[in-house]
Amino acid sequence: xxxSKKMGSSLVNLCPMGDGYDYLFQVDYFKAWQWLINxxxxxxxxRSDVKISLEYKKKEPRTNVYLSDVxxxxxxxxxxxxxxxxxxxxxxxSLLAGENPAESIYLAAQDGRLFSVHLNDNFKDWDWDMxxxxxxxxxxxxALIWINKVGYEGxxxxxxxPFRLDPVKAISQSLHNVKRIIFPSEV
Numbered sequence: 655x656x657x658s659k660k661m662g663s664s665l666v667n668l669c670p671m672g673d674g675y676d677y678l679f680q681v682d683y684f685k686a687w688q689w690l691i692n693x694x695x696x697x698x699x700x701r702s703d704v705k706i707s708l709e710y711k712k713k714e715p716r717t718n719v720y721l722s723d724v725x726x727x728x729x730x731x732x733x734x735x736x737x738x739x740x741x742x743x744x745x746x747x748s749l750l751a752g753e754n755p756a757e758s759i760y761l762a763a764q765d766g767r768l769f770s771v772h773l774n775d776n777f778k779d780w781d782w783d784m785x786x787x788x789x790x791x792x793x794x795x796x797a798l799i800w801i802n803k804v805g806y807e808g809x810x811x812x813x814x815x816p817f818r819l820d821p822v823k824a825i826s827q828s829l830h831n832v833k834r835i836i837f838p839s840e841v
Contacts, residue, residue, distance in 0.1 A: 655697070655700060655701045655704040655706075656701070658704055659701070659703070659704055663704075664703060664704050664705060665704070665705045665707060665769060665770065665808075665809070666704060666705070666706055666707065667707045667709055667742055667770060668697075668706050668707065668708055668709065669708075669709040669711070670690065670708070670719075670720070670721055671709075671711050671714065671715060671716065671719050672715060672716065673686070673690060673716075673719065673720050673721070674713075674716030674717070674718045674719040674720050674722075675716060675717070675718050676716055676717045676718070686720065687720065690720060690721075690730065691730060691733045691734055694706070694708075694730065694734045694736070694739060695734050695736065698734060698736035698738050698739050699736070701738075702736075702737070702738050703738075704738065705738045705739075705740060705769050706736075706738060706739050706740070706769075707740050707741060707742045707769035707770045708721055708727050708730065708731070708739070708740070708741050708742065709721075709741075709742040709744055709747070709772070710722060710723060710724060710726065710727040710741070710742075710744075710747060710751070711744070711747045711750065711751075711781065712747070712750045712751045713750075714780075714781060722751060723751040723752075723753060724741065724743065724748065724751070724753060724758040724761055724762060725761075727741045727762075728741065728761060728762065728765075728767060731765075731767050737766075739767075740762070740766070740767040740768060740769030740770075741762045741767050741768060741769060742769060742770040742771070742772060743755065743758050743759050743762055743768065743770075743771050743772070744771075744772035744774065744813060745771075745772060745773050745774055745775065745786070745794065745797060746772070746774040746775060746776045746781050746782070746783060746784075746813070747772075747781060749775075749776055749778045749790065749793070750776065750778060750779075750780070750781055752778075754793065754796070755793055755794075755796075755797040756793070756796040756797045756799065756800040757800075759771070759797055759800045759801055759804060759806070760800055760803075760804060763804035763805075763806060768804065768806055768808070769808060770808055770809050770810075770811065771801060771806065771808070771809070771810045771811070772810075772811050772812075772813035773786040773794075773810060773811065773812055773813065773828070773832065774786055774812070774813045774814050775787060775788050775789045775790055775794065776789065776790075777789055778790075782815075783813055783814050783815035784814065785814055785816075785824060785827055785828050785831060786812065786814075786828050786831050786832055787831045787832070787835060788831070794835070795835055798832070798835060798836060812825055812828045812829070814828055
């Protein structure tokens with residue numbers, strides 16, 4: 655958080671994806687969730703001038719990640735009760751969790767908990783981090799509409815992993831895809 659502030663940022667994206675389990679009977683849920691909640695309380699109280707944005711994801715690297723969907727992430731925000739704790743809605747993670755990303759954006763925004771948005775795409779089976787709107791065009795379009803409807807003014811990131819593509823061309827194409835949807839007459 656200190657490094658973030660020194661670099662001129664007031665937002666840290668936190669992905670507690672290692673917090674979870676792989677097998678039944680492997681964890682004590684009471685202790686695990688209390689550790690997570692108490693840890694986040696401590697983090698949030700350390701610097702109230704830096705926002706902590708929880709990025710949820712259903713699986714990977716664990717087969718079951720505690721913060722696996724928007725509902726659990728919002729529940730944790732409610733338990734922690736810190737104004738500087740919010741959520742990152744990653745379009746692909748939302749799809750992977752079986753959610754409608756537009757609805758997840760709406761839910762996160764309701765109490766001012768939508769802190770950042772990641773744009774990408776996938777086939778709903780794995781977090782492929784594909785180019786935005788390359789697979790789920792209509793869900794992507796609705797998500798962009800709801801980003802606007804909820805009055806979101808924060809950062810929107812391209813979270814892609816172009817394994818076999820030129821990274822510069824991939825990000826250029828991603829930006830083109832988004833601009834073409836938002837400003838069709840200008841592209």
